[in-house]
Amino acid sequence: MAKGKVGKTVGSLGDYLKEQRQASRLSLRQLAEQAGVSNPYLSQIERGLRKPSAEVLQQIAKALRISAEQLYIRAGIVSPEEVPGAPERSVELAILNDPHLNERQKQSLLDVYASFLALNTTTEKE
Incomplete structure (x- = not known):
């Protein structure tokens, strides 16, 4: 092919x-x-x-x-x-490279992770 x-x-x-x-x-x-x-x-x-x-x-x-x-x-x-960034980049990359997850699951995990980070950032500023 x-x-x-x-x-x-x-x-x-x-x-x-x-x-x-x-x-x-x-x-x-x-x-x-x-x-x-x-x-x-x-x-x-x-x-x-x-x-x-x-x-x-x-x-x-x-x-x-x-x-x-x-x-x-x-x-x-x-x-x-080569991707610069904080340690959270390695979490995102680990999710993306996990062969046991399908693409929808990966995106869901990334969305949840991003929401936790955003929540923690908001909480730290208060």
């Missing part, structure tokens, strides 16, 4: 993007329009046939309302070690 030609990282990126698109209840056409890319190009990304640029990933992340960093890591543009 042609998917193997671009690489495993891109294939997992495509699977991840498709799951995020479906979770957002967007059609391929809707996401392509919001991200400013063509339907065929987005379809090829989802099937692992194309490796998108960082700029395209940023546009897709914005349309899906997810972190561009997540997409950069999944695409192999940056490694998890």
Whole structure:
């Protein structure tokens, strides 16, 4: 299959993007329009046939309302070690890289974790 030609990282990126698109209840056409890319190009990304640029990933992340960093890591543009930030970044990366969780579970955990951090920040300021 042609998917193997671009690489495993891109294939997992495509699977991840498709799951995020479906979770957002967007059609391929809707996401392509919001991200400013063509339907065929987005379809090829989802099937692992194309490796998108960082700029395209940023546009897709914005349309899906997810972190561009997540997409950069999944695409192999940056490694998890290169992502600057506080220790909470390692928690987020551990969740993202856990093979025992599906994408919806990962996003749920990330959302809960972010809400706890926000709550603690608010509480500390008082």
